[in-house]
Amino acid sequence: MPMVEVLDLNNRKVGDLELSDAVFGAEVKEHLIYESVRHYMACRRQGSASTKTRSEVAGSGKKLWRQKGTGRARMGSVRSPIWRKGGTVHGPRPRDYSYRLPRKMQLGALRSALSAKLRDGELKVVKEFTLADHRTKTMAGVLKTLNTAATVLLVDNGVDNRNLDLGSRNLPGVKLALTREVTVYDLLKHKHVVLSEEAARKLSEALA
Secondary structure (H helix, E strand, O other): OOEEEEEOOOOOEEEEEEOOHHHHOOOOOHHHHHHHHHHHHHHHOOOOOOOOOOOOOOOOOOOOOOOOOOOOOOOOOOOOOOOOOOOOOOOOOOOOOOOOOOHHHHHHHHHHHHHHHHHOOOEEEEOOOOOOOOOHHHHHHHHHHOOOOOOEEEEEOOOOOHHHHHHHOOOOOEEEEEHHHOOHHHHHHOOEEEEEHHHHHHHHHHHO
8 A cells, every 4th residue: 555754844754644555556547537627627618608690689670672673682681690790600609518427437537646646756745734824925835845836736634724725825826625625637737736644534535
């Protein structure tokens, strides 16, 4: 089973943690990761693009000129799609792009992403996120001490931690998530992942 060092916020080792081999030592299946990210992006897509058909654009319904005798092409409406400011044919309409991805695929993709992060040395485990105050400067100093990259995903165990929430929310490239909110998209978007010890245990139990 994978063994990782548990650090304090001063980047000093305070212990070791044995992680679940099924979660953090799983085979990295890139096709599952791809499908999970594709599903996440599709569900986030607004699908609000819309155009007006000839029945929706403004304009009179009166026939512009008589059918015959003018020498011009016959025309029945100023709202015709072939006229300037007329309706749009086959234009986009509001729609829902989301779809269902099987739960087994989602969990498999999450295991693959976590295993890849641990394999590449981009995952750290800290004892707990106990900050002295809620200042952004304090949180930035902690991340600098932990030698993290510019983009960091912080994962806590769900206990209300006001100092962590307020201290991290204004840092660009830093996102705080609870264990139940971790997505494959966020794991790939952020270079480093920092878990609290309790969060690492919960992920090991929930995804095993």
